[in-house]
Amino acid sequence: MPLEFERPILELEEKIRALETTAREQNLDLSEEIGLLKEKLARLEREIFAGLTPWQRVQLARASGRPTTLDVAQGIFEEYVELKGDRAFADDPAVVGGVARLEGRRVVFVGHQKGKTTKENIARNFGMPHPEGYRKAMRLMELADREGLPFLAFIDTPGAYPGISAEERGQAWIIARSIQRMSRLRVPAVAVILGEGGSGGALAIGVGNRVLIMENAWYSVISPESCAAILWHDAKEAERAAAALKLTARDLLSLGVVDRIVPEPGGGAHRNPEAALAELKRALLESLEELDGLDPEALWQDRYRKFRGIGAFEEG
Amino acid sequence: MPLEFERPILELEEKIRALETTAREQNLDLSEEIGLLKEKLARLEREIFAGLTPWQRVQLARASGRPTTLDVAQGIFEEYVELKGDRAFADDPAVVGGVARLEGRRVVFVGHQKGKTTKENIARNFGMPHPEGYRKAMRLMELADREGLPFLAFIDTPGAYPGISAEERGQAWIIARSIQRMSRLRVPAVAVILGEGGSGGALAIGVGNRVLIMENAWYSVISPESCAAILWHDAKEAERAAAALKLTARDLLSLGVVDRIVPEPGGGAHRNPEAALAELKRALLESLEELDGLDPEALWQDRYRKFRGIGAFEEG
Amino acid sequence: MALDRLFRRRRTRGGGREVPELWVRCPRCDAQVYKRDLEQNLWVCPECGYHHRVPVETYVAVLADPDSFEPTTGKVRPTDPLGFVDTEPYPERLARYQQKTGRPDAIYGGRATIGGVPSVLLVMDYAFAGGSMGSVVGEEIARGAELAAAENRALVIVTASGGARMQEGALSLMQMAKTTMALDLVFAKRLPYLAVLTDPTTGGVTASFATLADVILAEPGALIGFAGPRVIKQTIRQDLPEGFQRSEFLKKQGLVDEVVDRRRLRETVVRFLRLLYPGEVDAA
Amino acid sequence: MALDRLFRRRRTRGGGREVPELWVRCPRCDAQVYKRDLEQNLWVCPECGYHHRVPVETYVAVLADPDSFEPTTGKVRPTDPLGFVDTEPYPERLARYQQKTGRPDAIYGGRATIGGVPSVLLVMDYAFAGGSMGSVVGEEIARGAELAAAENRALVIVTASGGARMQEGALSLMQMAKTTMALDLVFAKRLPYLAVLTDPTTGGVTASFATLADVILAEPGALIGFAGPRVIKQTIRQDLPEGFQRSEFLKKQGLVDEVVDRRRLRETVVRFLRLLYPGEVDAA
């Protein structure tokens, strides 16, 4: 289902396709008309995407077809294996991860995993982890440390699961542990907000030496809907909340919360996942290169400086 | 309830007490008779205890009134605090532990915990841990490492709990992890078999640089009853199994499984816990002294040499 | 994160209020208790043991050895990095809380000895924006940890928080990482960190520094968790079990070490600190 | 530990037997399968996927690259440290198994490459005293780990065991610590350790080296656990749920990484090893 603001673009695309069909079937030369329309399409897309509101970006970040962690694994790694289970209680399908080869170099990765269909999404709990998911992530952090492999984390969750089953097994406790464990990694760590970066459930795997964000992803202390429900007692004020929370990639860059924006192709990552993943791969490789040669102590110091320095206050 | 072979001792004690009462109430001088009986008592006790069968020792190891881990904590530490819970799923009452002061020196301790009464025993699950118990033990190992405090483990379990709840949460997995974690301690570790040392559930906290055993404790790959059930299809053959398994302190010392036997007072630790704990305290202090000054690497090497060397085989 | 809803209710509850009433009604057992008696009882209902919320100064008074407390917080003041406006602009909201509490943000603390153990004692203030953690709270926690590490002090934090502070957006979220990492300076020096969780402690505070303590104590009946009960109810669309997310429940779940009555808080904290603190401690 | 009971049943099951029958009946689906077909199918029932037990050589043949296997086990022989006699003296029992299997104890293995990855491959032999772990099995596992560490090889262990070997008493128990510690030599060199759990893997083997692997694969339907089902039934005095302690159940419980059909075992092991092994690997 297309997003509201995508409609004009999709309609124009439809028109172009129709003209192309006509040209082919009737053997007419409509190349000039088509060329003009394509120019118009590009302009329209640029215009619409230049003026996107934060709320529209939130919708893009949730758009179906947007690359998930496993799409990223499929798309940017030459090969990968998934490790499963937390070796204690369950295998949380909302978190995936394993070992992979990225441009010949071995890495350990982890990420939130949403489904593509409703059925899949239910199976994946909409990418909302239970404590088991974070325990799986921590198992992978252990592995990265032991094998001395860089650690990549892909964030895409509305938040950690807020239900009884998660609370009674210490959701808060495990998120804190996961933050702590990741901050202690002895290897380079890069986190990417792929789509949704919902609160503590996202940050639990977000303590990277570099934190990247996809152009249309969001990352926030609270979802716009929940924020609106609290502040204005109306989840429909989410649009207002999205703007107030400064949750877009550009906002976060200027706040110092992320280090780099990974550009998405015209129309967003969901309309051209391959191009998006190519950009992501480039950004990841460059980030890893920046961290090459840093020893465990230097990597810790780097992370400490980074997160210790985030915040806004006055002295005195 | 006294054990069968304790009866003659108890009867004689009763007789002495009766005479003493008579002497006091009737104001008679029976000191000579009483003195003779006391000598006889000492002789009887020595005789009976010198000839104890392995099965009788197993019964002593289970005798009610025998010091439990918390009795040890109460008895040998100047002060202690208990830490509770595994910070993940539950607090297992079958495992206790915390931080303590032993002759002025801080230590971390952990141990299996049985109850004194049936009700208490049910609450403590008869000292049979669930995975949570081992997770608590591992939490304490982390603490010992971080604080650089010696680690003391008190073993007194018929075995890890063999039930659905334990299996489905990975009983085998957590025992393996606990063995591994303890073997990796960066601090001196001393394990003591207090009473029952039942199989993997005992060894999970048994990987000490020194392994001590109380004189009447047992430590075995399987309980005599289970062994008998398997080999002779009759748990009543437990007496035979107890002998075959070589599970007594003296057997284990000669097999190289334990390093030192802590002598128990005449009649066994349950008849005179204070004297037993005084001996235990002395043994613990001496063991810790032996390990003083060893750095983490040396401590690991010490443990590796020790356990790597246990086993009986021929080359060629 | 459901802070504002919570602190709107705050004024009707015990502890922080300034109205000079003589009698206080217990919200749990309805007993009318003479206010002075309640104060002497550390705001624990003598009838049913209900723990009223108390001002931060109470915890300092309870825990710090007499005359040992020396405040270090208060030099850091919040700003408005997002230009956040909800029902009122964030700066106005801040000004209101600052006026009410006399402090720049939701945390108060400093150096103290506790049972003779040199410590840094930090207390979160639920009366200030629901104890929400923004940049200032995060900074003060980090500075407190750094101070403890630098001066070989134990770290003791009393928490009370609805979670992260929405009005500072992702900056608030990042305080979870910042505070967590700062604790490692304390741990690296083998110094103990003890947390006392009071009602309520939820959201980003629970999911970061609060639950990483060597020893976690909780006041009786305190609500402690990640998601708030309202959010959970919305998620599962059914009522929560009695006692869910309360201290006693968490104890059973192995998530806190002890549930401690406020009247025994000091002796309990001292008992733990004296065993966990690596240095010499005078008999205090 | 319930080994003897189990290996008494063994001879009626598939795989290890020497009787030259032409047809084999599947114990699960009752299908009659031509023995040669079953062999070619790696003793997996083509009708229902039931995994018959297979001799250790099958795993070596399946996993090791052609002509790459070079045995290293077999130089260590069991003794009778306890003078153990049950229905027969332990030495006689051993002699019987040695004669039957042609090996000194319940383990077989050596150097191999697996998909080009230099490895040490060890396979436990359930046909020998129920794959029970005594001093020799412990020693061979430890030596295998040491060999892997010394020669920069991956460690791959295929397990099948009723647990520790009673007849060697506490010495068997100690092999759990010995094998566990030896693995750390492998881990310290950043070499991978992969375990394949086959039916059954219980007791001291599961509670030590078997479950400490970086990657745990399990054959379909394998019984894997700490306590055996009979012991559990005695404890709880009720029937066990269908599928309890089977591979698929353990996968759901997060305890194994994958349940792998024997016919896909080699490709799966190779896929994991090639990514987990730190050295250069030839395209094999």
Ligand SMILES: [Zn+2]
């Ligand atoms: Zn009351």
Ligand SMILES: [Zn+2]
């Ligand atoms: Zn079949």
